Amino acid sequence: MTSNALSAEPTPVTVLGLGAMGRALAAAFLAGGHPTTVWNRTPGRADALVAAGATLAATAAEAVVASPVTVVCLMDHRSVSDVLTPLADRLAGRTVINLTTVSPADARATAAWADEHGIAHLSGAIMTVPVLVGGPQSMLLYSGPQALFTAHLGLLERLGSATHLGTDPGTAPLYDVGLLTAMYTMFGGFLHGAALVGTAGVSAKEFTELAVPWLNAMTLGMPAMADFLDSGDYRTDVQSLDFNEAAVAHLVHTSREAGIGADVLLPVLELIRRQISEGHGTESVTRLVEGIKDPRTSVR
Numbered sequence: 001m002t003s004n005a006l007s008a009e010p011t012p013v014t015v016l017g018l019g020a021m022g023r024a025l026a027a028a029f030l031a032g033g034h035p036t037t038v039w040n041r042t043p044g045r046a047d048a049l050v051a052a053g054a055t056l057a058a059t060a061a062e063a064v065v066a067s068p069v070t071v072v073c074l075m076d077h078r079s080v081s082d083v084l085t086p087l088a089d090r091l092a093g094r095t096v097i098n099l100t101t102v103s104p105a106d107a108r109a110t111a112a113w114a115d116e117h118g119i120a121h122l123s124g125a126i127m128t129v130p131v132l133v134g135g136p137q138s139m140l141l142y143s144g145p146q147a148l149f150t151a152h153l154g155l156l157e158r159l160g161s162a163t164h165l166g167t168d169p170g171t172a173p174l175y176d177v178g179l180l181t182a183m184y185t186m187f188g189g190f191l192h193g194a195a196l197v198g199t200a201g202v203s204a205k206e207f208t209e210l211a212v213p214w215l216n217a218m219t220l221g222m223p224a225m226a227d228f229l230d231s232g233d234y235r236t237d238v239q240s241l242d243f244n245e246a247a248v249a250h251l252v253h254t255s256r257e258a259g260i261g262a263d264v265l266l267p268v269l270e271l272i273r274r275q276i277s278e279g280h281g282t283e284s285v286t287r288l289v290e291g292i293k294d295p296r297t298s299v300r
């Protein structure tokens with residue numbers, strides 16, 4: 001899905017939106033030698049970039065005609081629509097790569113709009129923070145036409161690893177939400193664990209020294225869990241839902257005994273109990289995905 005191909009001549013690029021992330025993207029393009037034009041709705045955000053060699057455009061219209069490729073990094077779908085809609089004629093025959101966080105449906109709507117106006121379009125999702133953009137841990141995901149992705153790979157790899165996830169423009173935003181969901185719920189668990197051991201006077205720093213290697217080791221079990229999910233066969237000889245019900249109930253009990261809440265744990269316990277009540281107590285804990293997929297059973 002990835003390649004290291006770099007184009008010989010750095011492609012000129014325009015960046016629309018100079019928030020924390022847009023500035024980082026523009027700085028990475030400049031560092032890679034790409035002639036970079038920048039624009040932001042509110043003035044005064046481009047000084048450091050201009051000092052580093054960027055060209056500041058007075059208007060978004062002026063910015064997009066300066067380059068064959070425009071990278072968009074605004075707040076949300078509405079701001080993308082507000083900025084791009086009046087520029088359709090100027091963008092015709094050019095490429096738009098939208099790295100703004102949007103929903104899959106919104107990404108498809110922007111792609112359809114672009115198609116209608118003869119604009120090449122890639123959806124993207126930035127799976128990193130501004131300070132890491134351009135570095136070895138920076139990961140970006142893309143979806144849209146394969147040929148367009150390949151043609152601009154040299155440019156995209158200035159920002160970090162570039163992974164193409166298929167032609168549906170909604171796929172990169174969907175992965176974004178999937179990965180962020182995994183991250184937020186993991187962080188919720190980490191915070192709960194820190195609060196729990198904190199009741200015994202353990203600092204969060206001390207807890208983290210064990211939590212990081214522990215969580216890293218636990219992620220090694222994910223490929224085996226994926227096998228259950230992909231097969232839909234949840235039969236197992238080890239650590240059934242019944243076993244996990246007792247384990248998570250113990251976590252809830254101990255948290256309450258320590259005088260803290262159990263808000264992070266209770267939805268997991270609820271999912272486990274629902275599967276058991278439906279007769280699946282001897283099956284794998286990965287069967288929880290069936291409850292997650294069923295919108296009728298959502299508590300909120």
Ligand SMILES: NC(=O)c1ccc[n+]([C@@H]2O[C@H](COP(=O)([O-])OP(=O)(O)OC[C@H]3O[C@@H](n4cnc5c(N)ncnc54)[C@H](OP(=O)(O)O)[C@@H]3O)[C@@H](O)[C@H]2O)c1
Nearest residue numbers: 017018019020021022041042074075079100101126129130
């Ligand atoms: N920061 C991160 O760690 C991170 C990580 C991954 C993805 N992202 C995504 O990257 C995008 C930008 O994030 P950010 O951190 O750069 O946010 P930010 O610092 O708040 O910047 C938001 C940008 O959007 C512009 N904007 C908002 N509404 C606009 C409108 N109606 N018309 C024109 N411009 C408008 C702002 O312009 P003004 O200066 O004029 O307000 C600013 O340039 C978001 O979609 C975010 O989810 C961010």
